[in-house]
Amino acid sequence: MSEAKVPAWVNIALIPFLNIFLAFIVSGLVILAIGENPLEAAGYLIYGAFGYNEGIGYTLYYATNLIFTGLAVSVAFKGGLFNIGGEGQAYIGGEGQAYIGGLGVGLVCLALDHTMPLYVIAPLAILGAGAFGAAWAYIPAYLQARRGSHIVITTIMFNFIASSLMVYLIVNWLREDGRMVPNSRTFEESAWLPYLHQLLSPLGIDIGDSPLNLAFLLALICCVFVWGLIWHTRWGYQLRTLGTNPTAARYAGIDTAKVTIWAMLISGGLAGFVGVNEIMGVNHNLLLNFTAGYGFAGIAVSLMGRNHPIGIVLAAVLFGALYQGGAELAFEIPTITPEIVVVIQGLVILFSGALEHMFKDRIEGFFIRRALA
């Protein structure tokens, strides 16, 4: 199946559109089964996500996390952690890496917020997030590359270990003295990332009172970085070679183990940035379970976005809109829970990931036959 003969818009637009359309149809059936009107529900969803300024701010705030995890997944995808002889993918680990990344942010903020200004803390916290996320990804990556243990299984285990580790650290070491609530003390304001509405309101742009903060810009910078890294560096070329054909990569003298490990480190670091948005940007303290499934949602984002940074931004905004719109929907129609958004996510993963061959091969075949005719 040569990609060249298939028009580009088919792969970039038509197939993702079909997948999301199917996911919406099935979710619509679920809403019908509950006894509500799917079209009415869709209306609330769209209004909640894009209908007013604050809603747009929330949509972009959710999208920030999804850009980070979506990029993390796509680097792992590109790096042939996708199909090395039936070895699975590494991206199940995004959840745990994001969690530990948040620990890095939290530790930097807790250590420096009394003594340092924001312009010192912010870069260090971002470094901390990336370094902790990458470190958490390093062990499974090393075990895969050097000892041949199945990376999917080890990353799943590492998610659980991350979760227990965070409970232990927060409850026993980082909890505010004399409080029962399992989170750290609130940071001083010098360790808060500025909200975008604070920065934009002097310019006369109103995005309401949403949690959208500077981390959104970091997410966009990461997109440019990943794009440059994968398509415009020697290392990126090696990564794509490895992902496309591991045997050819080995014959070309590419050190596959090294590329695998680096791909995982970058992936883990990107996932860790979720902590910057959540811990430094919004919650301003270190708390439990702030990752809330973003690591898994990143899989859907990456699949929808066709592993390309531009596609990932679009897909992240789409899913961010689902999160925000879902909250609005649950508010307007109480019988529908926000969890319907999780169902839609799962369906997107199913149709665009697990069942990708169902339409893709047929549609591509159709266009190829048409081109040959």
Place this chain on the structure above:
Amino acid sequence: MFETLILMLDATMRVSTPLIFAALAGLYSERAGIVDIGLEGKILGSAFAAAAGAAIFGSALIGLCFGIIASVSLAMIHGFACITHRGDHIVSGVAINTIVAGLTVTLSMDWFGMGGQTPTLSGDSRFMSITLPFADSLANVPVIGLIYSELLSGHNILVYLSFVMVPVTFWVVYKTRFGLRLRAVGENPHAVDAAGISVAFLRYRALIVCGILCGLAGAYLSTAHNAGFLRDMSAGKGYMALAALIFGKWRPVPVLFACLLFGFLDAVAVRMQGVVVPGIGEVPVQAIEVLPYVLTILLLAGFIGKAVGPKAVGQPYVKERG
């Protein structure tokens, strides 16, 4: 001391039951070459369906049937994606887990409207504990009495069934024609195909068995171990079962011991809360909780023994065109 140990082993049996069902389910699936990350989703889906069925029809057995139907349906979706459409096994499993996590809450809110729970089950809509014959009269006999009346007696039917399933699985996998073919299709599907046996049909059958066993695990959680469905009640048991399957090296009896070990660690973690161990101090509960995962990683990395799965696991089978 002895009594404490017996009580802990008793708790171990209760906690291990869903792990045993789910790990054996994974065994059938993975031995046939289908990676199953979706154990978690199947358990959760079955737990919800079983509790809902039991609540509506007032019978635990009817609930169990619903649980099994739900779980097998999910297994068939997994099969449709992985076998028929040669999709990625891991992605399909993640999709199923995600869909179920959302759907169970959505439906239970709509049907029962109790914040994502089902009504509390009682009487016939729960699996009640069974007192084995003579348990009461033997209770006062030293040692044996305690073991028999506390440890062996007083569980519900599903607990006993899970332990029975281990020898049954051993027999099926190693002593029947179906089992031989099952193992072959996980190692070398091309050979099975060349022998004139349908790889797809064989794998679908393995997934049906997998679905039934996950259905039992889920039904046990919501209609026997607890009295009703709670949101996310599978709480990672599907993944722990997967770890137990690897730890038991894809073989029925070692898998049973892995499940019992993990269940025992769970029971220990509960009891060790705030207990000061002489010489060590207070052991954090989380340290015991992560042991199953740490042990599995060490095994996979080849630091303790070696775990090698079925050769063709996770690879879509494409028929050769000769």
